[in-house]
Amino acid sequence: MKTAIDIQNLTKRYGKLVALDHVSLSVPEGSLFGLIGPDGAGKTTLYQILTTLLSPDEGSATVAGLDVVRDYKKLRTQIGYMPERFSLYPDLTVRENLHFFAALFGVDVKDNFDLIAPIFSQLEKFPNRRAGALSGGMKQKLALSCALIHRPKVLLLDEPTTGVDAVSRSEFWDMLATLKAQGITILVSTSYMDKAERCERIALLHQGKILDVNTPAGLIENMDKNLYNASATRMYPLLEALRTLPGVKDCYTFGATLHVVTEEGFNPDDAIGRLRQEGLEDARIWPAQGNIEDLFIKLAKNDD
Numbered sequence: 384m385k386t387a388i389d390i391q392n393l394t395k396r397y398g399k400l401v402a403l404d405h406v407s408l409s410v411p412e413g414s415l416f417g418l419i420g421p422d423g424a425g426k427t428t429l430y431q432i433l434t435t436l437l438s439p440d441e442g443s444a445t446v447a448g449l450d451v452v453r454d455y456k457k458l459r460t461q462i463g464y465m466p467e468r469f470s471l472y473p474d475l476t477v478r479e480n481l482h483f484f485a486a487l488f489g490v491d492v493k494d495n496f497d498l499i500a501p502i503f504s505q506l507e508k509f510p511n512r513r514a515g516a517l518s519g520g521m522k523q524k525l526a527l528s529c530a531l532i533h534r535p536k537v538l539l540l541d542e543p544t545t546g547v548d549a550v551s552r553s554e555f556w557d558m559l560a561t562l563k564a565q566g567i568t569i570l571v572s573t574s575y576m577d578k579a580e581r582c583e584r585i586a587l588l589h590q591g592k593i594l595d596v597n598t599p600a601g602l603i604e605n606m607d608k609n610l611y612n613a614s615a616t617r618m619y620p621l622l623e624a625l626r627t628l629p630g631v632k633d634c635y636t637f638g639a640t641l642h643v644v645t646e647e648g649f650n651p652d653d654a655i656g657r658l659r660q661e662g663l664e665d666a667r668i669w670p671a672q673g674n675i676e677d678l679f680i681k682l683a684k685n686d687d
Contacts (some may be wrong), residue, residue, distance in 0.1 A: 387412040387537055387568035388433065395428050396421075402428040404591040405442065410570055410584075413565075415563045417582030418572040419675065425591040426455075426572040430541045432676065433570075434464045447536045460488060463530035469522050469541040473515025477506050477525055480514050481532060482534050488533035498565065499528040502558055520551030538562065540571040544578070564645035579675055585608065587678070595678075602678050609645040612671040615663045622660050628654055635680060642671055644681070 388410035395403040402435040403425045408414045420426050431437040433446055435455035444451045449458040471480045481503075485492045496503075502524050514525060523543060530538065540559075544552040556578050559569055571582070579585055580599040587594040587602075595602060613634070615621040622641055625634040634641055651668040658666040 386410065386411040387414070388416075388444070388446050390433075390442070390444045393429070393432065393439050393444055394441035395425075395437065396430065396440050400590050401413060402559045403432075403439070406588075406591070407442075408586055408593060408596065410568060411567050411576075413563065414583050415559060415569045415571070415581070417579040418570060418588060419585055420572070421574060421575070421577050423590075426588060427541055428591075429588075430464070430466070430539055430572065433539055434462060435459060439662075441467040453554055460533065461536045463533070463535035463538045465526050465530045465543050467545055469514075469526060471514045471522070471526055471529060472512060476511045476513055477517070478510040478565060480529055484529040485532045491535050492532065495532055495534045498534055499531050501561060502531070503528045519547040520554070523547055523551060524558075527555075530599075531562070533551040535567065537568045537570070540569065540573055543572065544573065552578065573617055585675065587675075597679045599675060602675055603673055609647065609649055610646065610671045610673045610677065611643040611649075611651060611668050613643050613666065613668045614639070615658070615666040616662065620661075621658065621663055621666060624663060627655075628657060630654075633681075637671075637676070640671075642677060643668065644670035644677075651657055659666060 384686065386409050388408070390406055390408040393403050393406040394401070406425070409438060418426055418429070421462065428437065432439050432451055433444060435451050435458055438452055446458055447461040449461065451458060452462060472483070475483065483493055485494075491644060493597060506525055506528070514522065519527060527543070544555050547555070559571065560581070563569055573579055584596065584598055586596045618636075620640065622636070623636055625631055625641065625643055629653075630646045631643055632646055633644040655666055655668055
């Protein structure tokens with residue numbers, strides 16, 4: 384399979400801060416690839432290099448076979464970029480923004496409208512509304528339409544669903560699946576671990592370093608088998624108590640429960656008995672199914 388994005392030992396520093404630390408990554412052509420990491424992990428710096436907005440201090444990167452430094456002018460015509468912050472012109476209407484970005488790339492809106500039609504369909508109801516007056520979900524769809532108007536080979540999305548509701552977020556990932564089916568390579572960064580599981584492959588980025596790269600299923604296979612849920616009426620005392628129990632390697636908040644990582648031989652019934660002796664009468668512990676977020680927490684702690 385051909386490679387759409389090839390990154391080798393990419394490093395970027397801001398003074399003493401190392402934003403990217405010898406990052407190497409390969410994204411297959413035509414794939415939906417996820418880049419997962421918390422704020423400050425280096426995701427945006429990596430995107431700015433891939434989109435030719437920054438130059439690396441060390442290493443190299445090619446996108447669609449073009450070097451991000453040497454071939455930057457040609458590369459800009461081959462990629463679509465949607466940054467985390469809404470970057471369209473808020474005083475221009477929906478129609479004006481779309482035509483403006485089409486003109487930037489020397490194309491007509493109708494040339495590639497078949498590509499954006501499923502995304503743009505909801506926006507067609509109010510073409511004369513200013514972009515700044517759109518809802519978060521509609522802004523997202525307009526930004527994606529503008530990023531695709533020249534039919535790029537590679538689509539680079541940096542936290543595209545930040546600040547939008549859950550329904551819009553789910554709709555957006557459905558759109559990405561449709562675009563992938565049309566042969567567009569997509570690299571999408573997100574901190575929403577559940578949505579990342581819809582990617583074919585995922586890279587975990589922490590403090591400028593790649594911790595692991597694999598399929599979602601492959602990543603979860605690397606999880607500790609001894610993972611449990613825990614809950615009680617008084618959750619914080621439960622958290623503190625669990626961290627002191629023999630056989631507990633880690634314990635952290637996970638949604639409405641706690642996740643408890645244990646050693647081999649851990650007996651949840653014995654642990655519940657000890658917790659009740661400490662006044663946590665309604666404490667419960669039961670097996671949990673690990674996911675990418677659990678794996679990321681584990682790898683990040685091992686890397687610190």
